[in-house]
Amino acid sequence: MNDKMTPPTRDAAVGSIHIENVSKSYGDAEVLSSVSLDIPAGSFLTLLGPSGCGKTTLLRLIAGFISPTRGTIRIDGRDMTQVPTQKRPIGMVFQNLALFPHFSVSENIAYGLKLRKTDAAEMQRRVSKFIQLVGLDGLGDRRIAQLSGGQKQRVALARSLVLEPSILLLDEPLSALDLQLRKQLQFALKDIQKQLRTTFVFVTHDQEEATMISDRIVVMSNGHVQQVGTPQDIYSDPQNLFVSKFIGEVNELPGKVLSVGQNLAVETGAGSFELPTSVARRLDPVAGDKVTICLRPEKIAIADPAAPVAPGMVSADARVVDTLVIGPLTRVTLEAQGTRMTSVQMTDALGPLPSGASVRIAFAADAARVFAPLTADLATAFGDQA
Amino acid sequence: MNTGEKPTLAKGLMLLPALIVLGLFFTSVIMLFSNAFVDRGGFSLKYFEQILARPDYHVVFYRTVITSIIVALLAVLLAYPIALLLWRSEKHRNMLLIVVLVPWLVSLVVRTYGWIILLGPKGFVNAFLGWVGVIDTPLKLMFNDTGIIIGLTHVLIPFAVISILASLLSIEENLEEASRVLGAGRWQTFKTIVFPLSLPGVFTSLMVIYLACVGAIVTPLLLGGITEKFVGSQIYQEVMATFNMSKAAAWSICLLSLSFVSLVILKFIERRALRGQE
Numbered sequence: 001m002n003d004k005m006t007p008p009t010r011d012a013a014v015g016s017i018h019i020e021n022v023s024k025s026y027g028d029a030e031v032l033s034s035v036s037l038d039i040p041a042g043s044f045l046t047l048l049g050p051s052g053c054g055k056t057t058l059l060r061l062i063a064g065f066i067s068p069t070r071g072t073i074r075i076d077g078r079d080m081t082q083v084p085t086q087k088r089p090i091g092m093v094f095q096n097l098a099l100f101p102h103f104s105v106s107e108n109i110a111y112g113l114k115l116r117k118t119d120a121a122e123m124q125r126r127v128s129k130f131i132q133l134v135g136l137d138g139l140g141d142r143r144i145a146q147l148s149g150g151q152k153q154r155v156a157l158a159r160s161l162v163l164e165p166s167i168l169l170l171d172e173p174l175s176a177l178d179l180q181l182r183k184q185l186q187f188a189l190k191d192i193q194k195q196l197r198t199t200f201v202f203v204t205h206d207q208e209e210a211t212m213i214s215d216r217i218v219v220m221s222n223g224h225v226q227q228v229g230t231p232q233d234i235y236s237d238p239q240n241l242f243v244s245k246f247i248g249e250v251n252e253l254p255g256k257v258l259s260v261g262q263n264l265a266v267e268t269g270a271g272s273f274e275l276p277t278s279v280a281r282r283l284d285p286v287a288g289d290k291v292t293i294c295l296r297p298e299k300i301a302i303a304d305p306a307a308p309v310a311p312g313m314v315s316a317d318a319r320v321v322d323t324l325v326i327g328p329l330t331r332v333t334l335e336a337q338g339t340r341m342t343s344v345q346m347t348d349a350l351g352p353l354p355s356g357a358s359v360r361i362a363f364a365a366d367a368a369r370v371f372a373p374l375t376a377d378l379a380t381a382f383g384d385q386a
Numbered sequence: 387m388n389t390g391e392k393p394t395l396a397k398g399l400m401l402l403p404a405l406i407v408l409g410l411f412f413t414s415v416i417m418l419f420s421n422a423f424v425d426r427g428g429f430s431l432k433y434f435e436q437i438l439a440r441p442d443y444h445v446v447f448y449r450t451v452i453t454s455i456i457v458a459l460l461a462v463l464l465a466y467p468i469a470l471l472l473w474r475s476e477k478h479r480n481m482l483l484i485v486v487l488v489p490w491l492v493s494l495v496v497r498t499y500g501w502i503i504l505l506g507p508k509g510f511v512n513a514f515l516g517w518v519g520v521i522d523t524p525l526k527l528m529f530n531d532t533g534i535i536i537g538l539t540h541v542l543i544p545f546a547v548i549s550i551l552a553s554l555l556s557i558e559e560n561l562e563e564a565s566r567v568l569g570a571g572r573w574q575t576f577k578t579i580v581f582p583l584s585l586p587g588v589f590t591s592l593m594v595i596y597l598a599c600v601g602a603i604v605t606p607l608l609l610g611g612i613t614e615k616f617v618g619s620q621i622y623q624e625v626m627a628t629f630n631m632s633k634a635a636a637w638s639i640c641l642l643s644l645s646f647v648s649l650v651i652l653k654f655i656e657r658r659a660l661r662g663q664e
Binding site for chain 1: 558559560561563564565566567568569570571574578579582583
């Protein structure tokens with residue numbers, strides 16, 4: 001028995017998805033509006049967005065459970081419009097897992113192989129190989145009801161992967177698990193994806209999960225793709241206020257453009273700031289426009305009010321409201337002329353900051369991002385009033 | 387702790403109606419047994435011997451059992467597609483369910499008379515078949531086993547629809563989609579996933595309908611012939627026509643034992659069929 005198996009490898013060119021101008025409407029309600037997306041073979045892509053943003057609809061379109069109102073979906077260059085689900089080279093892990101309760105673990109995993117009329121010995125070999133790959137050794141004869149949540153998760157994964165699909169669709173499969181198990185399975189998923197080089201399309205509303213496991217993230221809202229990029233790109237260079245707010249934490253300073261020249265002058269509740277025009281490169285503002293300055297908490301430094309402002313830095317006077325030490329990091333809540341802000345700093349680098357102390361906050365002028373305010377429909381995703 | 391001493395009496399009083407009903411029930415069962423097993427003050431199997439000795443009574447038992455099995459199978463067979471339809475049509479499910487249940491709003495006797503109108507020698511069905519030219523002489527659809535089967539199946543189908551639908555509705559969402567993603571077509575998915583998971587409902591309906599049939603009185607009385615007797619109609623006759631309470635009681639106990647034995651057999655079959663399902 002050579003149990004140390006080599007994972008099945010595949011031709012890296014297989015498993016690409018091209019989505020062209022795909023829209024999906026139910027009656028008058030358009031849940032997906034001309035989405036175009038290229039998913040390269042072998043990548044781990046996450047569709048991220050608040051509930052109702054269309055991410056699950058997109059996944060179900062790729063699976064073929066529903067068909068697009070407009071547009072085409074190609075897998076490996078082949079138009080999938082007329083291809084029924086069971087003929088598509090895909091696997092899928094469902095949010096509720098959808099394991100067959102009347103089958104044992106190995107029967108669940110063998111289901112797809114049986115349909116493909118795999119011979120008994122080969123089936124046996126592949127089932128036990130995948131039971132091992134997902135770490136379920138010795139549980140093959142168990143009933144589904146006898147498994148824990150994490151084990152069920154692994155069965156669902158093995159059941160899809162045993163067929164060696166070139167694409168695996170995952171619809172929030174981890175959302176029902178507790179945090180620790182979730183972390184563990186996130187790593188397991190990433191690991192398996194790397195080994196098999198299968199294209200993974202993962203749906204989640206959890207931005208932390210998305211950043212942790214994906215090669216690329218597609219941020220969606222209201223049926224539109226807001227931004228596509230690596231987790232790093234999306235965090236440091238968001239396209240708009242929605243993406244900026246949805247990924248990570250951000251301080252928002254709503255204000256008005258005073259003038260646009262060599263610099264962009266913006267007046268906010270916390271003071272007026274001169275910023276390089278490059279920070280608004282997505283916007284092209286003119287004087288009088290309403291804009292929002294976004295600042296990541298870690299970009300806001302806290303300085304002595306008496307100290308001189310370094311070149312390239314923008315500063316404002318503020319007052320300490322509260323500090324909260326979370327291990328190596330400290331969150332400082334500040335107030336600058338009535339505007340609340342949060343700064344996150346290394347605990348070691350901070351001096352004592354009693355509540356009420358006057359300080360000066362400073363940030364690099366090019367660390368700020370200036371966006372147009374959220375449109376009303378996007379604002380609802382955050383529960384803001386429009 | 388906060389349910390103090392005082393409410394105890396009130397609680398006891400609230401149990402009273404239930405106790406009266408239960409008391410009457412047990413009294414009737416005890417009287418049934420004493421009627422059947424006691425003759426002239428002593429234990430006797432006389433009435434059972436009277437029943438078991440007569441070959442024409444054996445036929446009544448066979449007819450009851452075989453007809454009931456046929457009705458149970460037929461009702462489930464006809465109810466299954468209806469249940470599937472109701473399961474699929476999420477939007478109109480409640481409305482369709484009402485359509486299925488409407489016959490229950492009409493009294494059993496009235497419904498059976500309805501069948502007489504439809505099935506009689508000059509009834510609608512025969513008139514229609516004659517008009518179309520399929521038959522020359524009217525079919526005998528009534529006052530025989532056919533009439534009993536049609537009548538009982540009609541009365542009992544809603545039971546089957548409801549219990550099969552309940553089973554279908556308890557199937558976890560997405561199982562069909564999961565099966566299709568794994569490569570199964572619609573028929574394959576039905577065969578290996580949906581149908582096995584709906585079996586509990588199928589067995590429940592078989593059991594309920596079989597038991598309801600075995601004890602049926604009105605339908606065999608009205609749609610069956612004079613010679614086509616059921617155990618139920620036989621008991622009715624003993625009580626209402628010949629006033630032989632003891633023999634009726636013996637019949638009832640035979641019926642009870644018959645139902646019990648059938649139930650055990652059916653449960654055994656169910657256990658084997660559902661092996662592996664919780």
